[in-house]
Amino acid sequence: MKKLSISNPGFEIDLQNGFLSGQKVRSVERLIRDLKLFFGDENARAAMPQNELIYEVQSIQPVDEGTVGGLFFGRTIIHPGRVGSEYFMTKGHFHKKSNRGEYYWGLKGEGMLILMDRNHHVWAEKMYPGSLHYIPGHIAHRIANISDEPLIFEACWPSDAGHDYDRILYEGFSARLMEIDDMPRLVPEKN
């Protein structure tokens, strides 16, 4: 950055659909084969076309992962669908540095932000265009798409937060968002 220079920003966001562009925008796809054991009905997941795209994440990481004091920005699209009666959803995670919080906000479509504390209490917030969600530290978070359209949301989180997926894989969320009588309901896991 030159002294007194005036330049364009490094990144742009499409205000209609949240698409991110600019240098070093990363993209990750999660296919049905990447989500082994994340859904309640593993047999139903295994019987689906393994290349089916469930969600895509774009992210801007201007500093190295783990940097204290930086911020990351992300856009996620979850495609519509269900595994058995469970809505397509993100893996969900606690942050590795567990006390790190995050903002989520809805851009398009209808979804549910599913939250779980360290005592395995689960609750949810409705996500819709314009919904804004503060996720405090120590809270696991996952999004499900409850409509027949793609769900698009964005997020901003600290660059040293990290993602702990293993805990979700081994312990799971203690309730799942299922479609029951055409309505989304949180159903406790039986263990």
Ligand code: PAN
């Ligand atoms: C988000 C999520 C993104 C994908 O950017 O990483 O929506 O969800 P999973 O990471 O659970 O697969 C975020 O919460 N970052 O911290």
Ligand code: ZN
């Ligand atoms: Zn997060």
